[in-house]
Every structure is written in structure tokens, then in C-alpha cells.
Amino acid sequence: SSELTQDPAVSVALGQTVRITCQGDSLRKYYASWYQQKPGQAPVLVIYGKDYRPSGIPDRFSGSISGNTASLTITGAQAEDEADYYCNSRDTSGDHLEVFGTGTKVTVL
Amino acid sequence: QVQLQESGPGLVKPSQTLSLTCTVSGGSISSGNHYWSWIRQPAGKGLEWIGRIYSSGSTNYNPSLKSRVTISIDTSKNQFSLKLGSVTAADTAVYYCARGALYFPTVYFDSWGQGTLVTVSS
Numbered sequence: 001s002s003e004l005t006q007d008p009a010v011s012v013a014l015g016q017t018v019r020i021t022c023q024g025d026s027l028r029k030y031y032a033s034w035y036q037q038k039p040g041q042a043p044v045l046v047i048y049g050k051d052y053r054p055s056g057i058p059d060r061f062s063g064s065i066s067g068n069t070a071s072l073t074i075t076g077a078q079a080e081d082e083a084d085y086y087c088n089s090r091d092t093s094g095d096h097l098e099v100f101g102t103g104t105k106v107t108v109l
Numbered sequence: 110q111v112q113l114q115e116s117g118p119g120l121v122k123p124s125q126t127l128s129l130t131c132t133v134s135g136g137s138i139s140s141g142n143h144y145w146s147w148i149r150q151p152a153g154k155g156l157e158w159i160g161r162i163y164s165s166g167s168t169n170y171n172p173s174l175k176s177r178v179t180i181s182i183d184t185s186k187n188q189f190s191l192k193l194g195s196v197t198a199a200d201t202a203v204y205y206c207a208r209g210a211l212y213f214p215t216v217y218f219d220s221w222g223q224g225t226l227v228t229v230s231s
Contacts, residue, residue, distance in 0.1 A: 033217035035156075042205055042224050043156065048217035086156055090216055095169050098146065098158040098209070098216075 004032075004087050004101035011107040012077045020072045022087030022101045030096075032070035032087045034063060043086060047072055074106070082108040111136035113206050113222035121200075121229050127193040131206030131222060138187045139164040144209045146218065147180060147191045149202040157202075161209060162189055196229045203227075 004024040012018035022032050031050060035043035045054050047063035060075045070089075074081055087101035117129035131145070138145065147159040160170035162180045170178045174193070182189040193200060203226050207218040 030214045030216055033215075035218070042221040043218075044221070045217055045219050048219070049212075049215035052215075054219065088156075088216070088218065097169055097171065098161065100148075100156040100158060103155040 004089060004099055006085075006087060006101040006104045008102070009105040009107065011109055012074070013109050014079065015076055017073065017075045018077055018106060020074075020085050020104045020106065022070045022072075022089075023068055024089065024099070024101075025068055026089050026092050026099065027065060027068045027070050029092065030089045031065060032063070032089045032101075034061075034070075034072045035086045035088065036081075037084045037086065038082075046085075077106075077108050079108050082106060111208060111220045113208065113220055115204060115206050115222045115225040117225065117227070119226055119228060121196055121227060122231050123197055123229055124195055127191070127196050127200060127204075127227055127229070129191045129204055129206075129225065129227070131189050131191075133187045133189075133208070138182065138189065139184050142210055142212060144211065145180075145182065145189045146207050146209050148205045148207055148218075149200075150205070150224075151199075151202040159191065159193075159204075198229050201227065201229045 033048040037043040051063045064071045085104045090096040091099045112134045114132045121127045144163045146161040160180045162168045177194045179192040203224040205224045206222045208220040
């Protein structure tokens with residue numbers, strides 16, 4: 001399968017916790033990485049591998065995997081977390097091609 | 110911290126070839142566990158992976174674009190390039206270059222260019 005499916009939109013109250021999911025067969029073989037994209041800006045890597053954060057990414061961002069579903073959790077969402085979030089992995093073809101999820105718009109209320 | 114910068118025409122006529130270059134600074138384009146990709150995003154839509162190239166010159170492309178895409182690398186200039194032929198309005202998008210990393214089973218894009226808008230119009 002070459003698809004990674006995400007919910008189109010989720011909302012979260014300020015300070016609360018939100019989980020964004022990414023589903024696809026390839027996630028049984030490769031970990032997902034997660035990107036935050038704000039309007040007019042390039043995507044920024046926020047989570048990769050089992051649950052690693054690049055330098056400068058707040059520890060309220062965390063990742064997990066269960067079967068064919070990867071999750072990005074924001075614990076204690078802040079106003080600045082409002083953005084689009086994309087997952088990324090590789091597909092299950094012989095060439096292991098890159099694939100992005102459909103994206104989730106996170107609104108912080 | 111590696112930095113990437115896209116450059117190229119912002120306007121391309123239909124049926125012509127879109128050409129972009131990504132210049133890598135702050136690190137070598139020949140580094141072992143990294144590879145180099147082009148990714149695009151039409152206005153209001155999601156990210157679409159176009160293709161990737163390794164420092165060896167080996168390439169892989171999105172099957173939906175494969176017949177029209179060529180990605181090349183110039184290690185002496187620390188640059189890689191994208192050519193997309195026979196463009197139509199559907200190819201209008203912000204084009205990003207990015208550095209990928211593979212430490213199986215972990216893959217990720219850890220550095221991105223700022224993106225460049227390419228409009229296909231006569």
C-alpha cells in the first residue's frame with residue numbers, strides 16, 4: 001500500500017491533549033515521521049523514529065506506534081501549535097518510495 | 110546545521126520544462142546516510158513527494174510523475190536539481206527541496222528549503 005491516511009481536522013482546547021493518527025500498511029515496517037507546517041512556511045520535523053524530537057522541539061510533542069497506526073500526541077497544546085501536521089514514511093513497493101499522509105489541521109480553541 | 114535553498118524560474122509556460130536547483134550549505138551533499146528529495150505542495154493541498162537522489166546518483170521517482178521527472182546531482186557544487194517536463198497548470202505548486210535520512214526502520218526529512226512557488230501559465 002502507498003497510502004497514509006490522516007483525519008482531516010481536529011480541535012483541542014488550550015492546554016489540553018490531542019492525538020493525531022496516521023494509518024497505513026507501511027507503518028508495520030517503517031516508523032512514521034511527523035511534520036508541522038504553519039501557513040506560508042516550510043514543514044518542520046517534530047517527531048521521528050520510535051519517539052525522537054529534534055533539537056528545539058518542545059517535549060509536549062511525542063510519538064507512538066501500534067500496528068499500522070502511528071500517533072502524534074501534543075500534551076498541553078499551546079496556541080502556537082495550531083498548524084497542519086503531516087506524517088511521512090515509505091511505502092511497501094520494492095523501491096520503498098516516500099509517501100506523505102493526507103494531513104491534519106489542528107485548531108487550538 | 111545544513112541549509113537548503115531552492116532557485117529557479119517562478120513562471121513556466123505550459124508544455125515547457127520546469128527546472129529548479131537546490132543548493133546545500135553547511136554540510137556535504139555526499140554524506141553517507143542522507144539522500145535528497147523534491148517535494149511539492151499545490152496551494153491549499155497536501156505534500157506530494159516527487160523523487161529522491163542519493164550521492165551515488167541513484168534515483169527513485171513518484172510513479173505518478175516518473176515519465177516527466179529527472180533529478181540529478183552535482184557533488185562538486187553541492188547541488189541537486191529537478192527537471193519536470195510537459196508541465197500543465199496542475200504542476201503549479203510550491204516546490205521544496207529536502208534532506209532525507211534513513212536509519213532503518215527510521216526515515217525522516219530533517220532539513221527543508223524555504224520553498225519556491227512555480228506557476229505554470231502562458
